[in-house]
Amino acid sequence: MSPTNILEPTGPNIALGRTTWLDSVLSTPSATVERRLPVQALVGYEQRPNPLDAENPAEFLLTMRRYLVWAGDWSYLELEYLCGGAVKSSTFQQALEGTELPRYVFLMAFVTACAGTDDGERRRWVTAWQRLRSAGY
Template sequence: MTPTGVLEPTGPNRALDGTVWLDRLLSTPVAAPVERSRPVRDIDGYEHRPNPVHARTAAEFLLTMRRYLVWAGDWSYRELEYLCGGAVKHTTFRQVLEGDRLPGYVFLMAFVTACAGEDAAERSRWFTAWHRIRRSAGR
């Protein structure tokens, strides 16, 4: 699936049909690729991966995102941009992760993809927590 297809909640966005150039750009190898290190292995019997399901507010959710970023590899904002295929710019990662507002869906999916790769279970876990907080905020 193309990056523009993965980041849409209901499938590919038809408004992006003219983005073949974007898919081609995102699939072009870079001279010095960022290697995704394996996440820190948890001690047997313990779960150290930050869990977004425990967050009740936007502030708690963002704190969990910051902790998850450190757990996943402590990527720089530029590395996150590369790891999500350029779907979100490094400046946007900085603004959102250092801000206090609940991120949008596309940002969230780009963040989880950058940190965890193509893990559908991880995306689902983050989406569920995000949706619950968003609904409780009346959005």
């Protein structure tokens, strides 16, 4: 039995009898979602926030928030969708508005949502994260 007003994990909840914007987003294959990926040829690509400049968790989180705006200013719900549901929107909100260094899984979901499968971006973020973790944060 599927309760009404709750989305089924496989897509739109047909029991609701109508399709909302969220139902259509969730039923759209992620490969067809328009994603503004950072492309090196774009003007301003080198002006993207650099996580390697962060010296503490507060600076790292500020860099994450700035990177989010630079990458496309996605909402927390859009981030959840773009990372394949690996992290919930409420977790994105808590972590990005918090003060502690995020966990590795969260970081990878964030980078995936913002930059897709760009290995260079993943390496930059993981290197900065590991440096802060090894410093005791």
